[in-house]
Amino acid sequence: MAWLDWVSLFLRWFHVIAGVAWIGASFYFIWLDNNLKQPPQWKQDKGIKGDLWAVHGGGFYEVSKYQYGPEAMPDKLHWFKWEAYTTWISGFCLLVLVYYFGASAYLIDPQVNPLSPSTAIGLGLGLIFGGLVIYELACRSHLAHYPVLFGILLLSMLTFASYFASHWFSGRGAYIHIGALIGTIMAGNVFLQIMPSQRLMVDAVKNKLAIDPKWGAQAKLRSVHNNYFTLPLLFIMISNHYPVTYQHPQNWLVLIAIGIVAAWIRHFFNLRHIGKVRPSILISGAVGMLLIAIWVSTPLIDDSLKPSAENVGARVVEPQVLAPDQQTVHNLIQLHCANCHSSTPTDDIFVVAPLGLKFDSWADISGKAALIYQRVVVTRDMPFLNKTQMTEQERELIKNWFLEQDT
Incomplete structure (x- = not known):
């Protein structure tokens, strides 16, 4: 639902803003604590453990840290x-x-x-x-x-x-x-x-x-x-x-x-x-x-393609990979990707094309060949959770198509 996307957007935005403030404070106070210098004697007499001078935003700042605490609690404490x-x-x-x-x-x-x-x-x-x-x-x-x-x-x-x-x-x-x-x-x-x-x-x-x-x-x-x-x-x-x-x-x-x-x-x-x-x-x-x-x-070697004790000496049948022609690749993308990545998604979760990627035409597909190869063959995180059950042979076909495009 669209309103959930807006809730997610504002929550994520707020989370990042709050996180920047928190982590920034962590960086600053560790830096501050580690940069405090021994103060002059008159400050030590007041219980000040260390102080630091800084310039920022057009002005000078003097920061002091007490050994235990000030003589009296200030009216405003941050x-x-x-x-x-x-x-x-x-x-x-x-x-x-x-x-x-x-x-x-x-x-x-x-x-x-x-x-x-x-x-x-x-x-x-x-x-x-x-x-x-x-x-x-x-x-x-x-x-x-x-x-x-x-x-x-x-x-x-x-x-x-x-x-x-x-x-x-x-x-x-x-x-x-x-x-x-x-x-x-x-x-x-x-x-x-x-x-x-x-x-x-x-x-x-x-x-x-x-x-x-x-x-x-x-x-x-x-x-x-x-x-x-x-x-x-x-x-x-x-x-x-x-x-x-x-x-x-x-x-x-x-x-x-x-x-x-x-x-x-x-x-x-x-x-x-x-x-x-x-x-x-x-x-x-x-x-x-x-x-x-x-x-x-580093590319991984698929253990399923290695000879095993059971098939040593047996005839190894290589999986058939279809020729990477345009129509075959187009049909594969429509079958496995266009349910989410289209102008009118049919997926039960994604009602809008993720990242705005749409594969409605061959021009859309060929223009994103490198991205398709990266996500389908290299990182293998697409199709999303492999909901459409893309096979290894189909991934190999996408690989061959891309490599042919890249030559």
């Missing part, structure tokens, strides 16, 4: 929480609208796992909130005092979650659920630890009580966790535009590999903020991304 809350709320609403209401179209891939919508939704919610509980328990345990061990545990949890999600859902559904898990952990850090710690600090200042240093330390630790999550999460937010990643046979491993490299690159900038420049981190991160791209883009 809190940074709604950037996180609105990002999570809008993202969860999008998840429900797109992937839960449209579970049969976007979340469930019968070729991966023929789940019922209710089962798929239950698994998705269990993965998101179950992961949050595991993370929160780990943060509140003694593991939090051992950063390396905690990091290994967190990476293991996300790896297992990615593996199971990729074996439950469609590629897009798996990626978006790992993104929802990470986003929920980040918002949970704000709601469950950062804000309660800050409220304790504010109440202590108001009541002239001593501030426990661990309140600030716990909040800062969660903020650092969130900061390292930002780049992997941003990748997941745009990944649905790049089926070469989520349609890969080892899509869960692709996701984890990109997430590790992205967090590693973020580490370079966090170190740089405190004056430690490590070009090796940035270079190794770039090399890592290049190796991932080469791995993901």
